[in-house]
Amino acid sequence: MSLAELQQRVRDAIVLGRDALENVSLVAGQGDGWRRLAIHHRHYETSLVKGLLRRFPATAWLLGSPLLIEAARIFIKACPPTAPCLAEYGETFPPWLSGWSELAHVPYAGDFAALDWQLGKVSIEVETPAVTFDVFAALEADAMTAVRLRLQPGLDYLKAAWPIDNLMRLYLTDTAPEHLVLEPEHIWLQVRGARGQFDFARLSESEFLFRQGVHAAIPLGEAADCALDRDDSFDPGRALTALFTDDLVTSILTAASEDTCEIHR
Amino acid sequence: MNKRFVIASAFAAAAAAPSILWAQKPAEMPSFKAEKCYGIAKAGQNDCASEGNNSCGGTSKRNSDPKAWIYVPAGYCTRIVGGSTSPK
Amino acid sequence: MLSRAGVGLRLPHLSEVVATRPPAGWLEIHPENFLANPHAFELLLQLAGDYPISVHTVGVSIGSASGVDWAHVARIRELIDLVNPVLVSGHLAWSTHRGEYLNDLLPLPYDDETLDLLAMHLHQVQDGLGRPFLVENPSSYFGFGTSTMTEVEFLGELVRRTGCRLLCDVSNVYVSSENLGYDARAYLDGLPAEAIGELHLGGFQSEDDPDAGTRVLVDTHDTAIADEAWRLYTYALRRFGPKPTLIEWDDDLPSFADLLDEATLASVLARQAAQGAPHVAR
Numbered sequence: 001m002s003l004a005e006l007q008q009r010v011r012d013a014i015v016l017g018r019d020a021l022e023n024v025s026l027v028a029g030q031g032d033g034w035r036r037l038a039i040h041h042r043h044y045e046t047s048l049v050k051g052l053l054r055r056f057p058a059t060a061w062l063l064g065s066p067l068l069i070e071a072a073r074i075f076i077k078a079c080p081p082t083a084p085c086l087a088e089y090g091e092t093f094p095p096w097l098s099g100w101s102e103l104a105h106v107p108y109a110g111d112f113a114a115l116d117w118q119l120g121k122v123s124i125e126v127e128t129p130a131v132t133f134d135v136f137a138a139l140e141a142d143a144m145t146a147v148r149l150r151l152q153p154g155l156d157y158l159k160a161a162w163p164i165d166n167l168m169r170l171y172l173t174d175t176a177p178e179h180l181v182l183e184p185e186h187i188w189l190q191v192r193g194a195r196g197q198f199d200f201a202r203l204s205e206s207e208f209l210f211r212q213g214v215h216a217a218i219p220l221g222e223a224a225d226c227a228l229d230r231d232d233s234f235d236p237g238r239a240l241t242a243l244f245t246d247d248l249v250t251s252i253l254t255a256a257s258e259d260t261c262e263i264h265r
Numbered sequence: 266m267n268k269r270f271v272i273a274s275a276f277a278a279a280a281a282a283p284s285i286l287w288a289q290k291p292a293e294m295p296s297f298k299a300e301k302c303y304g305i306a307k308a309g310q311n312d313c314a315s316e317g318n319n320s321c322g323g324t325s326k327r328n329s330d331p332k333a334w335i336y337v338p339a340g341y342c343t344r345i346v347g348g349s350t351s352p353k
Numbered sequence: 354m355l356s357r358a359g360v361g362l363r364l365p366h367l368s369e370v371v372a373t374r375p376p377a378g379w380l381e382i383h384p385e386n387f388l389a390n391p392h393a394f395e396l397l398l399q400l401a402g403d404y405p406i407s408v409h410t411v412g413v414s415i416g417s418a419s420g421v422d423w424a425h426v427a428r429i430r431e432l433i434d435l436v437n438p439v440l441v442s443g444h445l446a447w448s449t450h451r452g453e454y455l456n457d458l459l460p461l462p463y464d465d466e467t468l469d470l471l472a473m474h475l476h477q478v479q480d481g482l483g484r485p486f487l488v489e490n491p492s493s494y495f496g497f498g499t500s501t502m503t504e505v506e507f508l509g510e511l512v513r514r515t516g517c518r519l520l521c522d523v524s525n526v527y528v529s530s531e532n533l534g535y536d537a538r539a540y541l542d543g544l545p546a547e548a549i550g551e552l553h554l555g556g557f558q559s560e561d562d563p564d565a566g567t568r569v570l571v572d573t574h575d576t577a578i579a580d581e582a583w584r585l586y587t588y589a590l591r592r593f594g595p596k597p598t599l600i601e602w603d604d605d606l607p608s609f610a611d612l613l614d615e616a617t618l619a620s621v622l623a624r625q626a627a628q629g630a631p632h633v634a635r
Contacts, residue, residue, distance in 0.1 A: 040459060080453040322555055326571045
C-alpha cells in the first residue's frame with residue numbers, strides 16, 4: 001500500500017469513523033492500535049464541533065446547543081476544513097443549515113447564522129484611515145463613473161427574507177421576550193466592524209445594491225445603475241458622498257490603473 | 266433621460282457642492298463589543314481575538330463528556346411564533 | 354539571544370502582553386492563529402519589535418503524500434517576511450490530505466517512501482519560506498506495522514539526508530515512549546545533538562483504558578509540565594547542552610505570569626545543567 005493510500009484510509013477513519021481502515025497494521029505498545037486511532041477521530045469531531053459552536057454563539061442561542069451540535073457533527077463529516085486557519089472554518093455552515101431538513105421549521109436559521117458569521121468576521125478586522133471626499137471631487141468629471149473604490153475590510157452586505165437583525169439585537173442585548181412573533185420581511189443590511197467591535201444597520205434596497213456593487217469593486221457608474229434600476233428615486237450623488245462621510249473608502253482606483261495608479265488621501 | 270448621463274451629472278454635482286450639504290452622518294448605531302459574543306470573555310480590550318484555536322496539542326483528544334461544552338439547553342426558536350413559511 | 358526560556362503566545366493573552374510587555378524571554382506563535390485574524394496580526398507586529406518571535410506551524414504538512422498546501426506556505430511566507438522570526442518550525446507528521454485540513458498531527462510510517470517524501474518537501478518548504486524549517490518529533494498514540502525503522506532512526510536519517518535541524522519536544526518523547534513502549538533516554542541518546550535547534554515542553558494528561566488494562570498519555574497542552582518531563586528535560590540538557598526552550602500551553606490557560614514561572618523553572622534547570630557536568634556531544 002502506498003503512503004497516499006494509507007493516508008486516505010486514515011483520513012476516512014478519522015473523519016468518518018473507524019471502519020475504513022482495512023489491511024493496515026497498527027502497533028501501540030501494550031495498547032490497542034484501534035483505540036489509539038480513535039483518539040484522533042475523537043479530536044477531529046470534538047475540536048471542530050466545539051469550534052463551530054464558539055464561532056456561532058448567537059445561532060447556538062437560537063437553535064439550542066443540542067440541535068446545533070447535531071448539525072455540526074454532520075457538517076464536519078461532509079465539509080472538512082479546506083485550509084489550516086481554523087478561524088476561517090464555518091463560512092459554508094450557514095448555507096448548509098439553510099438546506100438541512102431538521103431546520104425546515106426554522107426557515108430564518110440560515111440567514112441568522114450568516115449574520116452571526118459576518119459579525120464575528122468583521123470584528124477581527126482592522127480599519128485604516130479613510131479617504132476624504134475632496135480627493136474624489138478633484139477627479140475629472142467624466143472619469144468619475146469609471147472609478148472603483150476600495151472599502152474598509154471589516155464590511156459586508158447581507159440580505160435576508162426575515163427580520164433577523166431584530167432577532168440578533170434581542171440576543172446581543174439580552175432582551176428577548178418570552179414569546180416573539182416573527183413575520184417574513186425583506187431586509188438589506190450593512191455589517192461593519194473592526195478591532196473587537198461591530199454593528200449592523202438596515203439600508204434601503206437601492207442603497208444596498210449600490211454599496212454592495214461598490215464593495216465588489218464594480219465601477220461606480222454601474223453600481224449606481226444597478227440601484228437606479230430598482231428604484232428611480234435613488235440619488236447617486238448623495239449615496240456616493242455618504243460612502244465618504246461614513247469613512248468607508250480606503251482607496252480610489254481610476255479606470256486605467258488597476259492597482260498601479262491608486263490615489264490615496 | 267439616459268441613465269448614464271443622470272449618474273454622471275449626479276456625481277459631478279456632488280463633487281461641486283460644498284461638502285457641508287452632504288455631511289449627513291447616519292444616526293448613531295449601537296456598537297457591540299465582540300467580547301459579548303465571539304469568544305470567551307477575558308480581561309483585555311479585544312476579546313474577539315480569542316478566536317483561532319489552532320494548536321498542536323489537544324484537550325479534545327481526551328475522552329471527556331461532550332456535555333461539558335453544551336451551554337444552551339434549548340433554543341429560542343421554540344419561543345418564536347410564526348416564523349414558518351407553511352403551517353406545521 | 355534565547356538563553357531564557359520562551360512561552361507560547363496564545364490569543365487570549367495577546368492584548369495583555371501588548372499592554373503590559375511582560376518579561377518573557379521570547380514568544381512562539383502558531384502563525385495559523387494570526388493569518389486569519391487581522392487584528393491579532395496587527396498586535397503581533399507591535400510585539401515583534403520587542404520580543405524575539407518563533408513561528409511554529411501546524412498547517413505545513415510535510416508528511417502529506419497528496420502534497421503540501423503551497424497557498425498556505427505562501428501566506429506564512431508573508432507573515433515571516435514581516436515578523437522576521439528567530440526560528441521557524443513544523444512537525445514530523447501530516448495534517449492535510451487532498452485539500453482538507455484535518456486539524457491534527459497524524460502519524461507517519463517510518464520507511465524509505467516517507468523519508469524520500471519528507472526530504473523533498475523539506476527542501477521545497479525551506480525554499481518557499483526562505484528559512485530553515487526545524488522538524489519536531491510528534492506525540493504518538495500508535496505506529497504502523499510497516500515501519501522499517503524507529504522514529505529516532507528516521508529523524509537521524511532525515512538530518513543526514515537534508516542537513517535539517519530538529520526541534521526536540523521532550524514531553525512528546527516521554528509521551529510517545531510511554532505509549533509505544535520504548536525507552537525515552539535511549540531515544541534522546543539516539544538523536545544527533547548538533548542538529549537540535551530548539552526544545553519544547555508541554556503538559557499532558559493520563560487516561561486509563563480499563564478494558565485493555567493500560568493507560569495512554571495524551572498530549573493535551575492544558576496543564577503544567579509533569580515531573581517526569583522535567584527530569585527528562587534535565588537529561589536532554591546534559592545530552593545536548595543548552596538549547597532554546599519553549600513552554601507550550603494551549604488550553605485551560607493559566608495567567609501569563611504563571612506561564613512565565615514555568616519558563617523560569619526551565620531557565621534555572623538550563624543554567625544548572627550548564628554549570629554541572631559538560632554535555633556529551635556526539
